Protein backbone atom coordinates (compact mmCIF):
# COMPACT_ATOMS: atom_id res chain seq x y z
CA UNK A 760 0.00 0.00 0.00
CA UNK A 761 1.37 3.42 -0.95
CA UNK A 762 0.20 6.67 0.60
CA UNK A 763 0.90 10.04 -1.00
CA UNK A 764 0.13 13.31 0.78
CA UNK A 765 1.10 16.90 0.15
CA UNK A 766 1.62 18.80 3.39
CA UNK A 767 2.73 22.32 4.16
CA UNK A 768 5.56 22.71 6.62
CA UNK A 769 4.76 25.23 9.37
CA UNK A 770 6.94 28.06 10.72
CA UNK A 771 8.41 25.77 13.39
CA UNK A 772 9.42 23.16 10.76
CA UNK A 773 6.64 20.72 11.62
CA UNK A 774 4.51 18.64 9.28
CA UNK A 775 1.45 16.56 10.00
CA UNK A 776 1.55 12.86 9.16
CA UNK A 777 -1.93 12.00 7.97
CA UNK A 778 -4.19 9.82 10.09
CA UNK A 779 -4.31 7.08 7.43
CA UNK A 780 -0.50 6.79 7.43
CA UNK A 781 -0.29 6.87 11.24
CA UNK A 782 -2.92 4.16 11.44
CA UNK A 783 -1.22 2.05 8.74
CA UNK A 784 2.18 2.28 10.49
CA UNK A 785 0.72 2.01 14.00
CA UNK A 786 2.26 5.36 14.99
CA UNK A 787 0.97 6.95 18.19
CA UNK A 788 1.70 10.21 20.06
CA UNK A 789 5.00 9.82 21.91
CA UNK A 790 6.46 7.27 19.47
CA UNK A 791 9.99 7.96 18.26
CA UNK A 792 10.52 8.46 14.52
CA UNK A 793 13.88 8.16 12.80
CA UNK A 794 14.50 10.96 10.26
CA UNK A 795 17.11 10.66 7.50
CA UNK A 796 17.85 13.28 4.86
CA UNK A 797 20.05 13.47 1.80
CA UNK A 798 20.44 16.23 -0.81
CA UNK A 799 16.80 16.16 -1.97
CA UNK A 800 14.71 13.86 0.20
CA UNK A 801 13.64 13.25 3.77
CA UNK A 802 12.81 9.73 4.89
CA UNK A 803 10.86 9.25 8.12
CA UNK A 804 10.70 5.76 9.60
CA UNK A 805 9.18 4.42 12.75
CA UNK A 806 12.15 3.85 15.03
CA UNK A 807 12.80 0.27 16.01
CA UNK A 808 13.30 -0.46 19.69
CA UNK A 809 16.99 -0.26 20.54
CA UNK A 810 19.29 -0.61 23.54
CA UNK A 811 19.27 2.58 25.63
CA UNK A 812 23.05 2.26 26.07
CA UNK A 813 24.52 1.13 22.72
CA UNK A 814 21.55 1.51 20.30
CA UNK A 815 21.78 -2.03 18.94
CA UNK A 816 18.44 -3.49 17.84
CA UNK A 817 19.43 -7.12 18.44
CA UNK A 818 19.02 -9.38 21.44
CA UNK A 819 16.93 -6.91 23.49
CA UNK A 820 15.45 -7.38 26.95
CA UNK A 821 12.59 -5.16 28.12
CA UNK A 822 13.31 -3.59 31.50
CA UNK A 823 10.37 -1.47 32.63
CA UNK A 824 9.60 0.66 29.57
CA UNK A 825 13.22 0.57 28.29
CA UNK A 826 15.10 -1.85 26.04
CA UNK A 827 18.55 -3.13 27.01
CA UNK A 828 20.64 -5.59 24.98
CA UNK A 829 21.92 -8.70 26.73
CA UNK A 830 25.53 -7.53 26.34
CA UNK A 831 24.88 -4.22 28.16
CA UNK A 832 22.70 -6.01 30.73
CA UNK A 833 25.62 -8.38 31.43
CA UNK A 834 28.05 -5.44 31.81
CA UNK A 835 25.60 -3.70 34.15
CA UNK A 836 25.27 -6.84 36.26
CA UNK A 837 29.09 -7.13 36.48
CA UNK A 838 29.54 -3.45 37.35
CA UNK A 839 26.71 -3.47 39.88
CA UNK A 840 28.15 -6.51 41.70
CA UNK A 841 30.23 -4.11 43.83
CA UNK A 842 26.98 -2.86 45.38
CA UNK A 843 25.81 -6.31 46.53
CA UNK A 844 28.51 -6.74 49.20
Ligand SMILES: [Zn+2]
Pocket residue numbers: 810811812813814815827828829830831832
Ligand atom coordinates in the same frame (compact mmCIF):
# COMPACT_ATOMS: atom_id res chain seq x y z
ZN1 LIG B 1 23.43 -2.41 24.56
